[in-house]
Amino acid sequence: MPSLPLFDNLLATPLLAQHTADAHGAVNEGLRQFLIEGSYLAASVLFILGLRGLTAPDKARRGMQLAAAGMLVAVIGTLIDARILDYKWILLGLLLGSGIGAAISIWMPMTAIPQRTAISHAFGALAATLVGISHFDFLTRILGTEVGHVEMAALGFEVMFGSLTITGSLMAFGKLQELLPGAPITYPFQNETNIGLFAVTALMFLYLVLAPTAWGGHTTVFYLMVLAGLAVGVLIVIPIGGADMPVVISLMNSYAGLAASAMGFALGNNLLIIAGALDGASGFILSILMSRAMNRSFANVLFGAFGTPVETAGKASSAGMTVKSVSVEDAAAQLAYASEVIVVPGYGMAVAQAQHQVRELAELIERRGGEVKFAIHPVAGRMPGHMNVLLAEANVPYDKMLEMDEINDQFPRADVALVIGANDVVNPAARNDRSSPIFGMPILNADQARSIIVLKRSMNPGFAGIENELFYDPKTALLFGDAKSSLTKLVAEVKSL
């Protein structure tokens, strides 16, 4: 095995030098380095192929198996690293983590997917932050060397993104798990406080990167910056309402990736850089898609709650307008004899866990010769794709779930639009009321169906606190009650027809 000058130049670590004392050691070390880098290259390729699998539902599982194999290869490659002297704690951590991770993913109900995703971002970010702290400690305290500007910048980004993702994700978890109030938490001078904290954090970062070691205090500033990052995470998420969680989760997804990428820069590890960049890009794209689906800018989602109490919308005066409620029997007959039904699920369906009853009802209608499709709004639910997963869990075939652009033209042909626990995503005010806070948001054209049945718990307005004209439309009939029990009754009634 010849030594590998290319790898030595590009990837040599300081510790490599210790092992090159004799020629034999040099060859061994070269081979070792070759295997490690080879495993990282293989893992990078497998990750990219794995993500590409997700572009088609029937290739997705296979793709993810490739990605998981890539992770395994990378871990095995790392374990032969010469710097690892003791495997005791590694094994214990791997076992403990695998046990907890497996337990969560086996026993967690599908309805808890948004919470799980949120807390999982916190775990990933925690790992990145702790590795960053440990790296900083090693460089400054153990080795006592001067940390270069570039390296310090990488470490700084790693712990900043990491720490704010830890607490930000925990806050999102708290809101989704309803441990914290879902409504925005606001207080006076919120904006000023946050901008101040951002500025202080940025100054600390600049000090760490630019100030010469002789000035001192780097260690203190470093730990203060971690604390500031943790505080920023809390403060930026608490004023964001539950309905905006799809954007927050996507953003945290992106930050967790960027933290991993920064770690890659700090450790000189291309695999970390690549995996982090893929993750960062994905989270970024999703947050843009989510913001666009709400017709709001990033900044508006993140800072929208400040100072602007949820206004009662322009056309909020529901006085004089009456809603028409419908009996289970009438609604069942309407559905049973419909030839085309479009179901519009919303967060209310997730809360009631009514997806199985929805599928049962859809099957009954289809058995009677009707056709049932599902119209999925991008921000229905609490995270991107939330409704699709719930419906898939209930065995609704995925080719019956249509995206907004695919199905919007089909509403005029539908005999019934069945709206289950959705509100803002079908509110026509988004189209025709300029004074409405949701004006301009793309919506599902449920109001164009020949008739509309809305399953609704009560007449309380939706999350955005906006009156929905659709409910007062003469074509609309409201079936009050918990979505799950209403659907169970509808199923029984359709069966008896």
Next chain:
Amino acid sequence: MLDLLHSVPLLAQEAAPMTTSFLRLYVFVLAGFIGFQIITKVPALLHTPLMSATNAISGIALVGALVAAGAQHSYYSTLLGFIAVTAATINVVGGFMITDRMLKMFKRYER
């Protein structure tokens, strides 16, 4: 390119770390582009599995955590490394398993 730098020893000493940093930046930017190209083709149908998959992949922080936990630099760094290994493994194992559990549910309409 590296050979060229080595032929000018003075420059090489100064420029090598900078070149390396730039190479890493290239890797980051190009990987970001690949990510952008692929992710924009993922249908909205699979956005939740996509997020849990990228979340599992970002558990790659495990690679750094393993070294921190096993390098025996100090008790402090071993402790931090141990916690990091545990947290990252929860992410990796839980992430891939739950993604697979979700993807298993997506079935085509048959009749």
